[in-house]
Amino acid sequence: MNSPVYLDHAATTPVDPRVAAAMAGCLTADGVFGNPASSAHAHGEAAFERVEAARAAVAAAVGAEPDEVVFTSGATEADNLAIFGATAHSQPRGRHVITARTEHKAVLDPCRELERRGWQVTYLTPDGHGRVEPDRLAAALRADTVLVSLMHVNNEIGTVQDVAAFAAVCERHRGVRLHVDAAQSIGKTEFDFHACGADLVSLSAHKSYGPKGVGALLVSRRSGVRIEPRQFGGGQERGLRSGTVATHQVVGMAAAFTLVVAERPAEGVRLAALRERLWLGLEAHGGAVRNGAPEGTVPAILNVSFDGVEGESLLAAVAPRISVSTGSACTSASGDPSYVLRALGRDDRLAEASLRFGLGRSTSLDDVEAAIEAVGRALARLRRIGGACATAR
Amino acid sequence: MRYSALTRRYFEAAPCAGTLEGPGILSGAAGSRSLGTWVRFDLRVAGAANRPAVIVEARFLAFGCPHTIAVAAWVAEQAAGHPVSAELPQPVDALRRSFDVPVEKLGRLLVVEDAWRAAAARK
Numbered sequence: 074m075n076s077p078v079y080l081d082h083a084a085t086t087p088v089d090p091r092v093a094a095a096m097a098g099c100l101t102a103d104g105v106f107g108n109p110a111s112s113a114h115a116h117g118e119a120a121f122e123r124v125e126a127a128r129a130a131v132a133a134a135v136g137a138e139p140d141e142v143v144f145t146s147g148a149t150e151a152d153n154l155a156i157f158g159a160t161a162h163s164q165p166r167g168r169h170v171i172t173a174r175t176e177h178k179a180v181l182d183p184c185r186e187l188e189r190r191g192w193q194v195t196y197l198t199p200d201g202h203g204r205v206e207p208d209r210l211a212a213a214l215r216a217d218t219v220l221v222s223l224m225h226v227n228n229e230i231g232t233v234q235d236v237a238a239f240a241a242v243c244e245r246h247r248g249v250r251l252h253v254d255a256a257q258s259i260g261k262t263e264f265d266f267h268a269c270g271a272d273l274v275s276l277s278a279h280k281s282y283g284p285k286g287v288g289a290l291l292v293s294r295r296s297g298v299r300i301e302p303r304q305f306g307g308g309q310e311r312g313l314r315s316g317t318v319a320t321h322q323v324v325g326m327a328a329a330f331t332l333v334v335a336e337r338p339a340e341g342v343r344l345a346a347l348r349e350r351l352w353l354g355l356e357a358h359g360g361a362v363r364n365g366a367p368e369g370t371v372p373a374i375l376n377v378s379f380d381g382v383e384g385e386s387l388l389a390a391v392a393p394r395i396s397v398s399t400g401s402a403c404t405s406a407s408g409d410p411s412y413v414l415r416a417l418g419r420d421d422r423l424a425e426a427s428l429r430f431g432l433g434r435s436t437s438l439d440d441v442e443a444a445i446e447a448v449g450r451a452l453a454r455l456r457r458i459g460g461a462c463a464t465a466r
Numbered sequence: 467m468r469y470s471a472l473t474r475r476y477f478e479a480a481p482c483a484g485t486l487e488g489p490g491i492l493s494g495a496a497g498s499r500s501l502g503t504w505v506r507f508d509l510r511v512a513g514a515a516n517r518p519a520v521i522v523e524a525r526f527l528a529f530g531c532p533h534t535i536a537v538a539a540w541v542a543e544q545a546a547g548h549p550v551s552a553e554l555p556q557p558v559d560a561l562r563r564s565f566d567v568p569v570e571k572l573g574r575l576l577v578v579e580d581a582w583r584a585a586a587a588r589k
Contacts (some may be wrong), residue, residue: 383529385532386477386531386532389467389532422502425502454480458527458528459499459527460529
């Protein structure tokens with residue numbers, strides 16, 4: 074039997090061979106393996122230079138300055154550093170934070186923790202396509218609001234938010250900092266740190282053909298945002314993230330970002346065509362509901378709910394043929410209906426019976442046709458076993 | 467979610483899926499699609515005077531998770547040749563162990579049992 078077609082690129086991507094080659098040059102004795110903080114000798118100096126070159130490359134890929142890049146272990150750590158770091162610094166001015174119900178758990182769980190510590194958090198409800206209206210953000214701002222945390226590209230449905238509009242709202246409300254989780258953005262849509270106006274931005278490498286275990290927090294120099302460190306022991310990364318910088322990881326992230334940003338225009342057009350073919354094929358099976366507006370989502374993500382089937386069975390039925398997920402890879406193990414789709418107004422059954430198709434560099438038209446066929450077979454079988462037609466509830 | 471080989475086999479093959487029609491069919495259902503689990507059994511029975519009714523064949527329909535479908539299929543497959551009884555071929559707890567069903571899904575097996583009992587009670 075053939076391997077399942079991989080259509081879960083929004084969960085993670087394979088490391089690009091060119092990225093792996095760059096990383097390999099920083100691991101063994103014949104490479105740049107030194108500690109970048111060991112400035113007293115040549116090995117350390119060489120590693121330092123690689124790290125700084127990587128920092129410059131990441132900055133160039135996202136429209137930032139090199140000294141605005143703080144390397145972390147990934148977007149989750151960057152989100153935690155942004156939320157706890159910014160609120161710790163700002164708490165004399167207020168203890169109110171605004172986020173949205175459709176954020177990743179890496180933002181929502183820190184916000185829940187802030188609530189346990191006595192902070193107040195407002196959770197904005199997006200519209201039916203997952204968009205947060207800037208007016209709703211403006212209406213939620215209070216005199217004691219110190220931080221807004223809203224994502225750029227939603228990880229489950231691919232909706233792209235107008236971050237610049239959020240930044241303009243925060244700018245009018247002096248003193249409110251804007252954090253943006255952009256873990257899904259790089260290579261999937263255009264992203265420019267300075268142009269978007271955010272104070273803090275979280276990035277991940279492994280969504281963009283880089284390695285797992287590395288990401289970054291962009292800290293705006295222009296805005297003068299200040300954050301408190303959460304990790305101590307060496308003072309690396311300008312004191313904001315202590316710990317030896319993993320040279321091979323940041324080199325991998327830099328190589329990956331450089332490649333995906335350069336390839337994005339052509340790849341975006343290709344993936345958009347594949348995604349629309351996938352949607353038309355799935356829609357033809359009946360009882361399919363597209364989650365997210367087609368014109369406002371990244372080309373790499375398609376999220377569809379299917380009527381008349383149970384979600385866990387649908388996922389199990391297609392798993393031998395295609396690797397997809399029911400939502401965020403970080404929460405799909407729970408078996409609960411997607412909280413993102415529920416926030417969009419889907420009922421529990423539709424929220425549960427949804428599949429997220431994450432298209433990527435390896436995705437071909439044959440893969441898309443195979444996915445359409447696999448889902449069609451699964452739907453027909455499960456609807457027959459369940460004694461329901463496509464629209465039965 | 468990881469499934470045992472037995473669960474995968476019965477989920478993928480789903481033997482005895484479908485319905486039975488005609489006179490003398492015992493049908494019973496339990497659960498609710500809107501709540502995520504619904505099961506129905508149809509039993510064709512035969513019996514001579516003074517002898518207990520015997521199940522000739524059984525069919526099932528199930529809307530639910532792979533464990534629900536697998537267990538309902540197994541129960542329907544095992545039923546033929548047995549007297550009509552409110553008891554499942556195996557108690558729910560034994561089924562849970564056989565199919566390696568997580569304890570938090572016990573309620574779904576109880577829906578299978580309720581559907582079976584509803585069908586058997588029609589005799």
